[in-house]
Amino acid sequence: DSPNASDAARFVDVKSLLILTWPNLKQADIALAALGRNTGLRRLSMSNSDVSGAGLAELAPLTALGELSLGQSNRLSDDALAALPELPLLWSLNLSNSSIATPGLRNLVRTPNVQLLNLINTKIDSGSIESLAALAHLPNLELDRTKIDDAAVPHLSRLTGLQYLS
8 A cells, every 4th residue: 555645644743754765655745744844854755656736835844855856756747846945955856757847947946956966767858958057066967768969968068067967
C-alpha cells in the first residue's frame, strides 16, 4: 500500500526530523500541509508522488530545506513549479522524469542557491536553457534524455559556474 496524507500526521510532532524519504506518496499536497510544521527538515524526497503546486506552496515554512527530490512525480508541471516558494538554503533540486519544460524553468529564479539541478528525462529542449540564465553560478546540471542539442551551447556557455554537465 502506498502511504497517504493521514500518515503525515505521525510526523508533525517529530521536531527532530531532519531527513524524510517518502516515495509513492498519495495525497502529497495534504501531507505537505502537515509536514510544513517540521521547520527543521533538511532533506525531503518524494519521488513518484502526486504533489502539485498546492503542495509545493506548503513548503514555504521549510526554510532549512537543502535537498528536494520530486523525481517521477506525475502531477509536477510547469504550473506547479510556479508555486515553489523561495527556499534560501535549497542546494539540490531533482525534477527528473516530470513534465517540466521551459515555462517551469523560469520559476527557478526563486532558487538562487541551487548547486545541483536534475532535469533528466524532462521536456527540456535547447531553448529552455536560456531560462536558466538566473542560475549562472550553477555548478551541476543533469540533462540526460532531454531534447538538448548543439543549439543549447551558447546558452550553456552563460552558466559560468558550470563544472559538471551530463
